[in-house]
Amino acid sequence: MTLMRTLPATTSYAVGFGLSSFNAPPSHLRYRRFVIANASAEPSDKSVEIMRKFSEQYARRSGTYFCVDKSVTSVVIKGLADHKDSLGAPLCPCRHYDDKAAEATQGFWNCPCVPMRERKECHCMLFLTPDNDFAGNEQVITMEEIKESTANM
Helix, strand or coil, rough: CCCCEEEECCCCCCCCCCCCCCCCCCHHCEEEEEEEECCCCCCCHHHHHHHHHHHHHHHHCCCCEEHHHHHHHHHCCCCCCHHHHHHCCCEECCCCCCCCHHHHHHHHCCCCCHHHHHHHHHHHHHECCCCCCCCCCCCCCHHHHHHHHHCCC
């Protein structure tokens, strides 16, 4: 079920900046519409498979490896798949965002994020350089491994 709700725009961000008042925005900008969709507890198998294949391909292409502890890899792949389902983009699941939808639209933290593409720095430990102490020697993970290592989470 999809729920539509209208909320008034706020100027509460002005508090603390020493500004006593703001002019009200034009009437056509006073309300924002947003959709609250039912969140599923698990990402779809299709999205997990897409992110699994992407992760394997990117690891090979970038010369990086998965973590020696495959449960780390599994959790990150499922987090990316969940964001792909809910936001339409594989937003990094290892960071906090005030507005996930805005961050996904901006693209900076969509996997592979800018720090990974530019400097091979993966905050999630999904893609690790060979010199990283936590890097394994594999660039492959199966759906069974993902399901097994995340079954009790």
